[in-house]
Amino acid sequence: MTYFADVVTLARKDLLLELRSRDTVPAMVLFVIAALVVFSFSVPADVEERASYGLLWIGLVFTALLGLTRAFAAEREQRVLDGLVLAPCDRSAIWLGKGIAVVAFLLLAEAVALPAFHLFFEPVGWELVAGVLLADVGLASVGALLAAMAAASRTRELLLPLLFLPLVIPVVVGGVGASLAEDPGRYLAFLGLYDAVFAILSWATFEYVVTE
Amino acid sequence: MWLAAAAATLLVAGLGLALFWIPEVEGDPAFPIFYLHVPVALTAYACFGWAAWKALRLLWTREGSYDLESYTAVHMGVIFAILTLVTGSIWAKYTWGQWWVWSSRQLVLFLVLFLFYSAYFMLRYSVEPGPRRANMAAVYALFGIVLLPVSFLAIRLAEDVIHPPPVVVTREGPQITDELMLVFVVCLAGMLALAAALYTNELAGKRLDGRLRELRESLQ
Amino acid sequence: MIRAEGLSRSFGTKRVLRGLDFEVAERDFLLVTGPNGSGKSTLLALCAGLLAPTGGSLDVSVERGELGYLAHEPLLYRELTALENLDLYGRLYRVPERRERIGMLLERLRLWDSRHERVGSFSRGMTQRLALCRALLHEPRLLLLDEPYAGLDDAGTALLDDELGGLAGERTFVVATHDPGRLDHVATERLALS
Numbered sequence: 001m002t003y004f005a006d007v008v009t010l011a012r013k014d015l016l017l018e019l020r021s022r023d024t025v026p027a028m029v030l031f032v033i034a035a036l037v038v039f040s041f042s043v044p045a046d047v048e049e050r051a052s053y054g055l056l057w058i059g060l061v062f063t064a065l066l067g068l069t070r071a072f073a074a075e076r077e078q079r080v081l082d083g084l085v086l087a088p089c090d091r092s093a094i095w096l097g098k099g100i101a102v103v104a105f106l107l108l109a110e111a112v113a114l115p116a117f118h119l120f121f122e123p124v125g126w127e128l129v130a131g132v133l134l135a136d137v138g139l140a141s142v143g144a145l146l147a148a149m150a151a152a153s154r155t156r157e158l159l160l161p162l163l164f165l166p167l168v169i170p171v172v173v174g175g176v177g178a179s180l181a182e183d184p185g186r187y188l189a190f191l192g193l194y195d196a197v198f199a200i201l202s203w204a205t206f207e208y209v210v211t212e
Numbered sequence: 213m214w215l216a217a218a219a220a221t222l223l224v225a226g227l228g229l230a231l232f233w234i235p236e237v238e239g240d241p242a243f244p245i246f247y248l249h250v251p252v253a254l255t256a257y258a259c260f261g262w263a264a265w266k267a268l269r270l271l272w273t274r275e276g277s278y279d280l281e282s283y284t285a286v287h288m289g290v291i292f293a294i295l296t297l298v299t300g301s302i303w304a305k306y307t308w309g310q311w312w313v314w315s316s317r318q319l320v321l322f323l324v325l326f327l328f329y330s331a332y333f334m335l336r337y338s339v340e341p342g343p344r345r346a347n348m349a350a351v352y353a354l355f356g357i358v359l360l361p362v363s364f365l366a367i368r369l370a371e372d373v374i375h376p377p378p379v380v381v382t383r384e385g386p387q388i389t390d391e392l393m394l395v396f397v398v399c400l401a402g403m404l405a406l407a408a409a410l411y412t413n414e415l416a417g418k419r420l421d422g423r424l425r426e427l428r429e430s431l432q
Numbered sequence: 433m434i435r436a437e438g439l440s441r442s443f444g445t446k447r448v449l450r451g452l453d454f455e456v457a458e459r460d461f462l463l464v465t466g467p468n469g470s471g472k473s474t475l476l477a478l479c480a481g482l483l484a485p486t487g488g489s490l491d492v493s494v495e496r497g498e499l500g501y502l503a504h505e506p507l508l509y510r511e512l513t514a515l516e517n518l519d520l521y522g523r524l525y526r527v528p529e530r531r532e533r534i535g536m537l538l539e540r541l542r543l544w545d546s547r548h549e550r551v552g553s554f555s556r557g558m559t560q561r562l563a564l565c566r567a568l569l570h571e572p573r574l575l576l577l578d579e580p581y582a583g584l585d586d587a588g589t590a591l592l593d594d595e596l597g598g599l600a601g602e603r604t605f606v607v608a609t610h611d612p613g614r615l616d617h618v619a620t621e622r623l624a625l626s
Contacts (some may be wrong), residue, residue, distance in 0.1 A: 079505040086501055154339070166324055194366075208351050211347070341444050342443065
């Protein structure tokens, strides 16, 4: 199917660009570690250890935000997005390719962040990992679409957090819940629901965000 | 015009009934706020839903005129959302002695929605007016209406771990008798009429502005 | 192929095009002229489908895959090589015998030796030539070129003359330029914007 071939082409392009410029992933990794360190200084000693999970999720959300801010940077700087939009492929393939790349970046950052968290703060169990994986899909889905919106605006990096944060509150709830609750299944199922709903919505509406 | 008159009548009637006709609820002297708070909240939902419908129409038909309608509806929705937060806060103060309670699902949901739709305006301000902005705003409005139930679900889930409800009980309120229901419906109708009146008024005003601008341009 | 009736485009309150009427038939060569800011680029972007009219109507009866667009910006990734850029577009445009076609274009436009270099290191003229490769890659029926001679040196200009000369009469062209003298001999229609 040419659709998936297009998606693969576009995702490969994004990964290749990152490999060449190496600016986003190292920044994300460094940022999430720095954030965790800052958190360790910002919470008083008598606060429950469980609060650390919340801090991890905040760190992850803002790391995602950092990565997303750069998501359409290359396309915007050289207006390449016009070139992609003009191509006969489905515009949603652009979203999917970009989303896959963002998930890849997040996974790389988390591969460092989660062990660090395990070391510095609290143990990382399978529920947390499952939650993180599910959350990545949700964050990348809405993030890729919102990043395209922000890229078309005047204020760009300023706008993206404003659009992104309210939308991902449910992801934080799902993630923190999965880490802390006795029954993580419910929260993981909720994250799955969020992913399904917003991925479909983003996939269906991306075309309208990049065309007139 | 008749909308505004209808709204005024319904609201005055509703509130009058709420304050004087319905017997007072024990232990909750501020209960009449219920007749203000819940209709206002429901009206806000209705406004956001209307905005999403207009947004869908815009994306479906590519007719630019829906953009103004969607925008005005969001504007109304935000006004009523602020009112919801205010009335809810007042009620919280009377019931629990605090201006804000994280355990109130309704309040927290409206806080999230308020943040979301405020960003809607930021989005509109940062993009040049035109078909692109209309498209983006419409997509965002659709995200909003989907976020509503998802957020509500999230907030309910959050209660178990993050924002547990107060141990002191439940704001059950009195039995819903026929009289209470009647007053409630009257207030709700009044609120919706008010929203509709404000909406048509603002829409007409904006359309006039647009027409004026077009005329000015064509004279240049 | 292209029909415009009362075509207008505004950006906010600034009206760039107002009430344009024109028609472009197959194999026409429309030369769009006008001073800076007269809306030449806007017109091309409208024809390409990147912008929508804010007034009037524009009908372009050509599919996206049959349209070649050369803008002010080259629409190329600076971090990728010339070959990688063309390969990307070649795949997206489903160009048959992609590698051969890319090779041929790079040769014709004297970029074959630089094919493994990052576009970011190209000179302005080379970038422009590569952008032209991109626009021609999928053998489009309709070519929209915005100031195609910009940034080209004499050699580059000669190459472009060859390409356009060869294709004029076979394909449909809409070319915006400052310097109409160059293309007067191939133009079949003219549109002057003010």
